[in-house]
Amino acid sequence: MTLAFGAPPDVAGGRPPRRGATLRTVVIVDVLALAALAGWLYLALAHGAFWRTGPGLPEQDDPLEWPEVAAVVPARNEAAVLPETLPTLLAQEYPGAFRVVVVDDQSGDGTAETAGRLTGHVVSARDRPDGWAGKVWAMSEGVRAAGEPDYYLFTDADIAYAPGTVRRLVAEAVAGRRDLVSQMATLSVRTGWERVIVPAFVYFFAQLYPFRRVTRDGSRTAAAAGGCMLVRRAALEGAGGVAAIRGALIDDVAMGRLVKRAGGRCRLDLSRDVVSRRPYPRLADLWTMIVRSAYHQLRYSPALLAGTVLGLLLLYAVPPAATLAAAVAGPAPVALTAAALAWTIMTLTFVPMLRFYRLSPLRAVALPAIALMYAAMTVDSARRHRAGRGGAWKGRTTAAPSP
Template sequence: MILIYLCILSLLLWILLLLHPDQRYLFNDILPKKSSLGEIPKVSVVIPCRNEELVLETTLKKILKVDYADYEVILVDDCSTDSTYKIAKDYLDTPHKIIPGKEVLEGWAGKMWALQQGVENATGEWILLSDADIIHSDQSISQLVSLAFRENYDMVSVMVSLSTKSFWEKLLVPAFVYFFKILYPFKAIRNKKRKVAAAAGGCILIKREVLANIGGIAAIHGELIDDVALAKKVKSSGYNISLWLAKDICSVRDYVGVKDLWAMVARSAFTELKYSYIRLLFCTFGMCLLFLFPVICVLSSNTMLMCFGLVTYLVMTITYLPAVKFYDIPLLFALFIPLIGLLYMLMTLDSALKYTFGIRAKWKGRSYKN
């Protein structure tokens, strides 16, 4: 009987997600096309770079060809030990700038310190914070700026399209965005009356004046999940923000094996739970309820349990199909959603375990305090 009740509860939760007005599972929040601009504000594209020799040449070629009349690229070489600085020198000259980064200050996250140095050297009315692995489309800056002006947004962020070449990327990358959209429904983020706030750190356009008014990058200087922290600062200060999906703005960073993807998620999963073991307990139970119990019911010899399990599995799969379609991968991968949910649960538990035993999160050779 307990399993039946749990499966019924799981089914009701999946139906709630399916019918919820926020449409958390849908992938229809596509970045609108550009519209005509009455004015062309200057945009400073700030790119923090640490050991990015594998991707930098490709991404710089694209950002230097965008169709926008007034912009500058400010690349901050964050103490790289590879050929990052040399590649930047080969491609960037006036009006663009290369800032040799200083060693990270105590209490600052490395990326935040690099962004701080870049913003200090920016001269644009708008700041575009862009990761080094992002390939911009010809229209990307125009799209972002025209949308900000048309809808009176003070900050516009884009969840760029991630690589789905390898098996593990196909299995886990769409789910990364799927779970992010469930936690932070994009529709609610764009609603001025809702408190929900989030951004995607790879591509954020923000008005320079707004960034200054919230305290600048220094206001989030030690944050591990810096993009969400920035969005919360901006929205709670009364400004309008939005988050969108984009197919033609994409990342060229590959996660060939499960190890890299696991590290990416585990690096900040327990941080998302605010280092709370009570939240971890509820999260673990919730993930088991949503993804594990329906499968157990399907495999049961009890006919009623099997029926409830199959219906729950069907609804679960339907909610995941938009993510699979968006990334143009075989629809068969939607059937793996229970396994995917279990893997993400294990990543979260691993994140908590590392925190408990004082194993600090690492990114690009740097350790971060939790």
């Protein structure tokens, strides 16, 4: 049998195809391809240039007086990575008062002892109250121990800082009158699975929260990157303090929303000066990292879950599927043109992120397959939350709230 939208009679069966069904199939494929193209035209041209990876922090003049900064480092079972990262924070040549507070979040691997050998200021987190996410409680404990600096630098235990980074962050906060300056760390792409998953992870994050919209005053888009968040203390306290986001699994996005909704001015950029030293050698490690918070981000809503999966299928699966089907099956110029153009736009928007991670642009063609993996991770996140194993991270789980 010849596979074609206008196929000849089925010789084996002796029956011609149903013309009405064939026309409906063509129309459906055309509509899906055009819808996917419309979606990609919007994303590429009108969605905050989410696909751009620059420009990074601008050069700013030194402030007349350098404000006091306290870095808060929540650490749970981080003894292995702290020797790589904590010295880079302690070595920052900051002209003003600067101190580092490491919060040992009930670790069982000697994190407190390791941090104590590197810096004298280690705080043991008290028992976590009900309703608090683990990391947010550790952040709160760090704030309690840090006193009243002008700025808090919330950072993760796996984050390494290039020389002068804190100085540049503060200069931008002061000169730009920013209440929050956040840098998304460069993640590890050493292993094969990291090279597949990580650039797409950052790409999808930027698609959800276009960095230029986060930075734009008056925009409702708010987010931050939890590995590096410089927050003005007065702005944080005016917004309700860390307690206002006590239950947040995605603490960085919650912090960005908290500050911006209170009228604060924010900035978010990609950065090569802030680097994560945490490895994800196996697919299972990356899978766990993503499913931990995916369903939480959808507010535990089955409707949002269904909409997200359908949206991913429309944007990422339809263009290659319709392109290949139209090319193989025969005359379908509308579907072929629209789907191929949508796939091309999709591919081109992914190239800058691959270049940022110094990977081959040819990898961009495989983005639809990676997106399907993310759809599977999102569904798995919902499944785990429904099973009472949601938010699993370092021995802790956070179940979805009861309906």
